Amino acid sequence: MLYRRIKLFCIFLLFATHFQIGWSKILLGWLEYIEFPELGIVAKAKMDTGTFLSSLHSIDKEYFQKNGEKWVRFILEIENQRAKKKHKKTHLIVERPIERFTSVISSNGISNRRPVVLMTICLGNQLYQEQFTLNDRSHMIYPILIGRKSIEHMGLIDVSHIYTMQQPQCNSKNNIN
Known part of the structure; x- marks a missing residue:
């Protein structure tokens, strides 16, 4: 009996060590709040x-040249979760250099x-x-999709939960990951 308990305890320690090292990523829900700090939108x-x-x-993408580089000007039409009136869309004109086309x-x-384009986000x-x-x-329900290329360094997805993270709270002292 004592041998069996010691064996189970050793197995537990192996798993605990594995999960502690292997699960260093945060757990995200399938929906999360993100902030675009440069734009002041959540x-x-x-x-x-x-x-x-x-x-x-x-919407309304416009391509132009700036300092010899290709840029795009577009309207970001999104529901700002920090706005006093929910369900009211914010319309912002945004300009970004084009990284590439895909x-x-x-x-x-x-x-x-x-x-x-590259965008800075806070999660x-x-x-x-x-x-x-x-x-x-x-025509889609969610105006923002976060794809696998981003998710792989942000965390793991638990599809049974939403909003597992706190409201975005980044400032200029946060380093970009």
């Missing part, structure tokens, strides 16, 4: 393991070419610089 984002790149709802096959099977108390494709998502 929004709902769907953690989408079915898509590789993150996607951001944008072809994306949407859920309906249609392929289209989208610009990719919990961590800042991340992430790549987003720009696309009109007005």
Whole structure:
């Protein structure tokens, strides 16, 4: 009996050590609040393991040159969760340099070419610089998708929960991950 208890205790220690080392990532729900600190907007984002790149709802894209680089100007139409009146969309004109273009096959099977831009986001108390494709998502429920490329260094997804993180609380002292 004592031998069996010692054996179970050793197995427990092995698992505890494994999970402590192997599970250093945070646990995220399938929906989380993220902030775009440069824009002062907090929004709902769907953690989408079915898509590789993150996607951001944008309308009225305009391409232009700035200092010899390709840029895009777009309207970010999003429900700001910090606004006093919920369910009212904020419209912001945003300009970003284009990192590249990528072809994306949407859920309906249609392929289209989208610009990719870098955006700084805050999740919990961590800042991340992430790549987003720009696309009109007005017909979708969630205007922001966080894809696998971003999720892999943010944490693990628990699909049975939403909003596991605190409201975004980043400041200029936070380092970008």
